[in-house]
Amino acid sequence: MSKAISIDARDAPLVRPVPRTISWAWLGVVPFFLFAILFMLLPSLSLFVGSFQDKNGAFTFDNIIGLFRPDILNSYLLSIEISAVTAIGGGIFGFLLAYAVTLGGLPKQVRTGLMTFCGVASNFAGVPLAFAFIATLGRAGLVTVMLRNLFGIFLYDTGFNLYNFWGLSVVYMYFQFPLMVLIITPAIDGLKREWREATENLGGTGWHYWRHIAFPILLPSILGTMILLFGNAFGAVATAYALTGGSLQIITLKIGQQMRGDVLHNANLGYALAFGMFVIMALSLLGYSVLQRRSERWLR
Amino acid sequence: MAAMTKRASPWSWLWIGLGVIYFFVPLLATFEFSLRAQKGFYSLLAYQNALGDPGFIFSFSFSAVAAVATIVFGFLLIVPTAYWVHLRLPRLRPIIEYITLAPFVIPPIILVFGLIKSYGSPVRIFGTPVLPPLTNTALTTHILLVAGYIVLSLPYMYRAVDVGLRAIDVRTLTEAAQSLGASWPTILFRVIFPNLRVALISGAFLAFALVIGEFVLATYLNEPAYGPYLNLIGDKTYIPEALTIVTFALTWFAMGVIQFLSRGAPGQLVTGR
Numbered sequence: 279m280s281k282a283i284s285i286d287a288r289d290a291p292l293v294r295p296v297p298r299t300i301s302w303a304w305l306g307v308v309p310f311f312l313f314a315i316l317f318m319l320l321p322s323l324s325l326f327v328g329s330f331q332d333k334n335g336a337f338t339f340d341n342i343i344g345l346f347r348p349d350i351l352n353s354y355l356l357s358i359e360i361s362a363v364t365a366i367g368g369g370i371f372g373f374l375l376a377y378a379v380t381l382g383g384l385p386k387q388v389r390t391g392l393m394t395f396c397g398v399a400s401n402f403a404g405v406p407l408a409f410a411f412i413a414t415l416g417r418a419g420l421v422t423v424m425l426r427n428l429f430g431i432f433l434y435d436t437g438f439n440l441y442n443f444w445g446l447s448v449v450y451m452y453f454q455f456p457l458m459v460l461i462i463t464p465a466i467d468g469l470k471r472e473w474r475e476a477t478e479n480l481g482g483t484g485w486h487y488w489r490h491i492a493f494p495i496l497l498p499s500i501l502g503t504m505i506l507l508f509g510n511a512f513g514a515v516a517t518a519y520a521l522t523g524g525s526l527q528i529i530t531l532k533i534g535q536q537m538r539g540d541v542l543h544n545a546n547l548g549y550a551l552a553f554g555m556f557v558i559m560a561l562s563l564l565g566y567s568v569l570q571r572r573s574e575r576w577l578r
Numbered sequence: 579m580a581a582m583t584k585r586a587s588p589w590s591w592l593w594i595g596l597g598v599i600y601f602f603v604p605l606l607a608t609f610e611f612s613l614r615a616q617k618g619f620y621s622l623l624a625y626q627n628a629l630g631d632p633g634f635i636f637s638f639s640f641s642a643v644a645a646v647a648t649i650v651f652g653f654l655l656i657v658p659t660a661y662w663v664h665l666r667l668p669r670l671r672p673i674i675e676y677i678t679l680a681p682f683v684i685p686p687i688i689l690v691f692g693l694i695k696s697y698g699s700p701v702r703i704f705g706t707p708v709l710p711p712l713t714n715t716a717l718t719t720h721i722l723l724v725a726g727y728i729v730l731s732l733p734y735m736y737r738a739v740d741v742g743l744r745a746i747d748v749r750t751l752t753e754a755a756q757s758l759g760a761s762w763p764t765i766l767f768r769v770i771f772p773n774l775r776v777a778l779i780s781g782a783f784l785a786f787a788l789v790i791g792e793f794v795l796a797t798y799l800n801e802p803a804y805g806p807y808l809n810l811i812g813d814k815t816y817i818p819e820a821l822t823i824v825t826f827a828l829t830w831f832a833m834g835v836i837q838f839l840s841r842g843a844p845g846q847l848v849t850g851r
Contacts, residue, residue, distance in 0.1 A: 306662035307670060313655055314677050317725045321692025322684060328695055374593045382590030390837075392594070395601055397833040398826075401787045405808040406822040410604040413611040413819050420607035452600065506682070513685025516793035520809055530687045537691050538798065549695070552688045559683040 322556065328549035341550035350532065354554065357512055357529040360443060364450040365507035371451070372458025373500060380466045393463070396456035403453045404516035411449045411521070415440045441522050449517055454507050461506065465499040465573065495573070502569035505562045512559065529555055605826065612819035624816035628824070631817075637807035641796075644720070644803065645789035648727040649782045652735050655728065657778075660739045661770050664748050678736040681729050686794035689729060693722050694798065719799055726795045731785040738784065742777025776839045783832040791825055 332338045344350065379389040414421050417434060425431040439445050469492055477487040515530040524531050529551065536548030615623040628634060663670050684692070694713065701709035712718040728735075751773065755765045771778070796803035808825070812818050 303662070303666040307659055307667065307674070310655060310659040310674070310677075313725075313728070314680075317693070317729050318677070318680055318684065318689075321689060321696045324696045325688065325692045371593075371596075375597050378590035378593045382587055382593075384590050384594065388594060392597065394833060394837045395597075397837060398830045399601060401784075401829050401833065402826055404791050404793050405805060405812070406791060406825045409808075409812070409818045409822040410608045410826075413822075414604040414607035420610055421603065452604065455597070455600075509682055509685075513687065515685075515687050516805065516809070519793075520812055530685070533687050533691070534798070537694075548691065552691055555685070556683065556688055559685065563679075563683050 325549045325552050325556070328546055329553040331546055331549075333544075333546065341544075341547050344544075344547050345550055345554050349527070350551065353527045353529045353532040354558075356443070356527060358558070360447055360450065360528065361508045361511035363447050364454045364511050365504045367447070368451050368454025368507050369458050369500065369504040372455035372503075373462055375455065376459045376463045376466055380463060381469075392459065396459045399456040400453050400460060403514065405520040407449060407452060408517050408520035411440060411445075411452070415445070415448070442526065446518055446521060446526060449521060450511050450514070454511060457507055457510060458503055461503045462496075462499060465496060465503075469495065498569040498573035502566045502573065505566040505569070509559055509562050512555070512562075605823075608819045608822050612816055612823055615816040624820040625824075628817045628820040633807055633811075634821070637802055637804045640802050641790050641792070641804035644724060644727060644801075645786045647720075647724045648731060648789050649735075649785050651724060652728045652731060652785060653739070653778060653781070656732070656736050656739050657771065657774065658766055660736065660743055661748065661766065664743050665752060675736075675740075678732045681732050684729070686726075686730060686792070687798075689726055690795045690798045693726055697722060713799070719801065723795055723799050723801050723803075726799075727785070727789050727792065730792070730795075731781075731788050734784040734788070735781040738777045738781030739774060742774040745777075746773045780836045780839055783836050787829050787832040790828060 329341050330337055330339070332340065375392065378384060379392050411419075413419055415433070415438075416422065419440075422433045425433050440448070473491050473495075474487055477491060482490075513530065515534065518526055518528050519531060519534075524535070533548050533551045533555070536543050536551060537545055612624050613620040613622070615621060615627070659674065663674055681689075697709075697712035697718075699711050700707040701712070712722050748770070751769050752765055755769045760769070791805050791808070792803065793805035793809065795801075797806045797809075808818065808821060811821070
């Protein structure tokens with residue numbers, strides 16, 4: 279407490295550090311913490327506890343062991359693959375777009391337009407997104423039909439299918455790369471002009487600048503943002519549900535089935551599935567915060 | 579900024595071009611499809627049918643009310659907390675920030691089953707039931723839904739408020755209000771809230787965009803919201819496409835407002851699922 283007061287006093291001598299108020303100051307954040315405990319911590323804990331219980335509430339490891347069933351491992355793997363593919367693909371494409379509007383010398387309006395569109399597109403997910411892509415690349419979709427009528431290309435004969443892994447990836451990319459643009463643009467803005475000038479003064483070329491300065495500085499941000507994209511795709515449900523109707527068994531759909539579903543459902547296994555998902559998400563966020571700390575050293 | 583004088587490289591245009599194609603082609607295709615409800619010529623029939631459907635009106639208003647409740651209660655929770663932390667408890671700031679980021683680790687599907695497991699059976703404190711299951715009545719289910727939406731929008735709403743608070747001189751404003759004899763509620767509602775107007779509106783539209791089409795929480799809580807409704811009508815033709823365009827226009831509107839308000843502030847962090 280005393281440390282906090284001294285910081286306050288140094289920042290703004292005007293504030294009156296009345297001891298009585300300080301000692302009760304924590305009361306002001308009680309509602310927030312209560313909310314966090316009731317609606318974030320408790321639900322998470324209850325899933326954690328539930329994954330070690332059987333139907334009657336007795337302790338068991340069966341659900342955790344059940345996580346290693348081949349079909350469940352496949353679901354995790356499928357989710358991880360699709361999230362990784364769209365995080366890397368969306369990350370690279372998003373970076374190129376962000377680079378084009380920050381350093382690529384494009385008119386300023388292009389940048390404003392791109393940022394607005396990215397705000398919209400990164401929020402445009404779920405059921406409507408699936409509908410949009412069915413109308414585009416589905417069997418009777420506009421692009422499919424146009425390719426057939428104009429160029430004689432039968433898209434679905436080339437191995438493409440909107441309702442499989444790659445199809446879903448194409449759909450996910452729609453909200454993945456805009457998110458990358460939104461988050462990475464400020465980081466690219468943070469590159470200081472002096473760094474490039476210093477390189478040039480020392481006789482370095484543009485390639486040297488990128489290879490030895492800009493890219494190493496941006497790398498933690500790029501990787502960190504890709505991890506966010508990974509989590510973004512990993513938690514998605516509605517798009518895949520509306521698109522494939524559950525035939526593509528990503529882990530989130532599997533959880534839904536175990537909790538509420540057909541004859542074979544087992545809620546406790548569902549809790550364990552959710553817990554496993556939570557662990558993967560927590561690990562990726564941990565990676566994110568490590569990278570974030572590294573990038574903050576140089577940017578800003 | 580660094581390359582003001584540089585000419586635009588053809589590569590830049592190529593990437594932007596690809597981005598534009600990726601963005602607009604699905605929209606154009608959906609729009610074109612939605613106009614084909616009548617054979618032989620384009621018409622807005624699908625839109626008439628879609629918007630005139632009582633199911634649409636009901637589910638959409640339901641989601642709109644849920645969004646408003648999320649925004650109001652979310653800000654009532656977040657603004658006083660963020661304000662208080664800025665003013666008196668700066669040491670807590672990292673902890674609060676960490677908590678507001680937690681929803682990134684708790685995807686909706688985990689959150690909803692956590693909520694159902696915690697509150698779907700009689701709520702007990704040390705074994706004694708104190709509340710009946712919250713999922714039993716409509717009102718308490720709505721409360722769960724809105725609480726879940728507040729959790730989901732917490733990162734964005736908190737961020738918006740935090741950025742807003744950084745931009746104003748909280749301490750001086752508070753001092754000035756106190757010298758004039760203002761009480762804490764007066765300070766909050768007549769000084770702090772109005773000064774955060776822009777941040778609040780941005781956060782509100784973000785939350786709106788997030789809640790309006792939300793699917794997972796509403797589906798598994800059996801709420802008659804717009805997201806599940808969209809999925810339900812998915813096997814019809816033309817109507818889903820029309821509603822996709824409508825939903826998209828709404829998202830665009832919400833984001834446009836945010837963009838308009840936060841001109842000059844780069845990199846608004848926004849996302850949704």
